[in-house]
Amino acid sequence: MDTDDTDSSQRESRTSESDPPEQAELSSESISTDSSGSDLPDSSDESDTATPEESSGTESQSIEDMLLEFDQQEGLIRDRSLLDPNYVVEEDRIVGRDTQLQKVTKMLRVALGDNRPPNLFLYGPSGTGKSLITKAVCKNISSICESRDIQFGTIEVNCQDLDTLGVAVYELTKQAADEAGVDVQVPKHGVATKEKWDELYRIVNENFDSVVFVLDELDMLVGRRDKKEPAFSRLLYQLSRSGANDDLNAYLSVVAISNDTRLMESVGSRAHSSFTPEDVHFDDYDANQLKAILRRRKDAFHDGVVNEDVIPLAAAFAAQTHGDARKAIDLIRVAGELAEREGDDHVGEKHVREAQDKVEKNRVLEVVRGISTQKKLCLYATAAVAAETEDGSARSTTGYRVYQFLTDTIDTDQYHQETYVNKMKELTTYSLVDFERRSHGPSSGMFLEFQFGERPDTILETLREDSRLEMVSSNEVETVVHAQLRNRN
Structure with a gap:
């Protein structure tokens, strides 16, 4: 029986993702005492005590007054939407991406006729226009299709917060329903993943002639570790085969977006054979x-x-x-x-x-305020390594050994290296760190190399505000890092 693809076995038995509750800090009230040490009330008459506002001859403003005063000010910013990086701007505001814009437009434009657009794989660093161009092109296609009475839909999901294949399929179904203005008729949990697929197909078949599925941050959809194939690979296979299996009557195209330039190397052979995308590279x-x-x-x-x-x-x-x-x-x-x-x-x-x-x-x-202690330890260890290397990078193998030192020092649970790597990859969604797969010869094997978008010292300084990390000597961590870097070389 096909069951919902939940991630129930995702962590080792020794680990705990939850942070310990923060200890509330108590402050003592100041008490007036006389020379003998006995507590005395303040002898001054309240009526004789002036507030700062009264002393200065000004009256305090109410919240409403302050809000209205601010609302009446012209300010410096005229259109805040243009300062939102996720806002889909007009074509003439898209700069430095002429080649990529032309490629994506030419390949997706066949949706305007009675044809299926090819699948696309857009890859490159964060913030280089991948999502922006995809949204802009699809927005223009939708406008033209509407004038031609063609039901075109863009179904977009960001995979960074999706744990399993079942959750991903439901999110696609929900987005398709929102695009079509209809309701989803299956629950998010408690049903087989196949039922979610069937509901997605039903919504698309009943409401669209052509759809583009945009899968942003696709590499983050790893899924359960007991599966031989990562969840993003199974998702690509199912979507790209849906037309051939007669599950979908509408023309379907998949646009996979990732910061990981080697994502397709992790895609299974079946998915690779059926997906067969056109590649579009985005550089810095x-x-x-x-x-x-x-x-x-x-x-x-x-x-x-x-x-x-x-x-x-x-x-x-x-x-x-x-x-x-x-x-x-x-x-x-x-x-x-x-x-x-x-x-x-x-x-x-x-x-x-x-x-x-x-x-x-x-x-x-x-x-750092929103992540668990374990993720803080992974991030701290990796940043500590990056802070001591010439190019500001940190190998996963070196970072993991420093992570082991940290967990031993504060006497907490310790992840296996695979889980440490996965937690660091999860942190890439916050644009603090990027990674590449590397190999320094047959003897070194494969490893991930992490690079930070911010100064590692800033990250370390912020992480030390956590009481558990504050107790770890920064000098000792630096000594361990130097020892590991020497052993690496």
């Missing part, structure tokens, strides 16, 4: 391309409020961290918001530098 943006991207979004601000040095500086910062356009856009957004809060009438270099520190620290804080 350089500083000039990032400047062009930001200039195309400069009208998000009111005229004349952005100083000339803002865009070049923001582009330079983003170019230093793997040419990520999302980071460049985030920088000028935060710089603008900082200038507004400070009451300045221009966005300048000072605000960009403040924004760089704020964005970097906020991103790290956002990640």
Whole structure:
């Protein structure tokens, strides 16, 4: 019997993903005492005590007054949607991706007629336009199809938060139902995965002539470890075979998007044979391309409020961290918001530098506050290695040995190396770390090499705020790292 593909066996028996509850800090109240040490009430009359507002002759504003006052201010930002990296912008705002844009457009345009578009594999670093171009092309195809009375649908899911094949199929079904404006008639849990597939096929067949399934961050859909084939491989096989099996009447195309350039090497032979995608590579943006991207979004601000040095500086910062356009856009957004809060009438270099520190620290804080102690240990160990290497990279084999030292030091459960690697791969979704598969000769075997989008020292500094990591001597960790790096060489 086909059962729901849940991930019930995903961790070793020794491990625990939950963080210990935080200890509440108690503060003692200050007590007035006389010279004899006895507690005394404050002898001053309350009526004689003036508040700071009364002393200064000003009245405090109510929350409503403050909100209305802010609402009436013109501010510096005119259109905040243009400062959202995920916002699908017009074609003339897409910069530095002419080749990729033409390839994707030419291959998907057959959806405008009575043909099935080819499957695509879009790969390259985070923030290089893969999702943006796919959404922009599909949005234009949808508009033209609507004028031709063709029912075209774009069904998009981000696989980073999907644990198993069954969950992924349900999410596709839900997105298809939302696109069609209908209801899903199967539950998320408690039914066989096949029933979810059947429901997906039913919704597509009844509501669409042609559909494009966009599978973003596909490499994150690993699924259960007891399966011989990763979940993303089985998903690709099932989708690409659905038309041949007469499960779908609509024309179907799959666009797989991944930061992992070697994803297809992990796809099973059956899926590889049926999927057979057209490859489109996206490389890093350089500083000039990032400047062009930001200039195309400069009208998000009111005229004349952005100083000339803002865009070049923001582009330079983003170019230093793997040419990520999302980071460049985030920088000028935060710089603008900082200038507004400070009451300045221009966005300048000072605000960009403040924004760089704020964005970097906020991103790290956002990640480490929401992850388990075990993931913090994996991240800490890997960042500690990267901080001591010339190129800022860390091999998974070296990082795991430092991780073992950390778990032994604080006397906590210890993952096997495979699980350590999987937890680090999960952290790639936060744009803190990327990885590549490497081999340094037949004797070294295969390993992952992690590289950080932020400074490893910033990550380490933030992680040390955790009370359990604070007790570990940074000098001892550094000594262990140096020893492991020597042994590696």
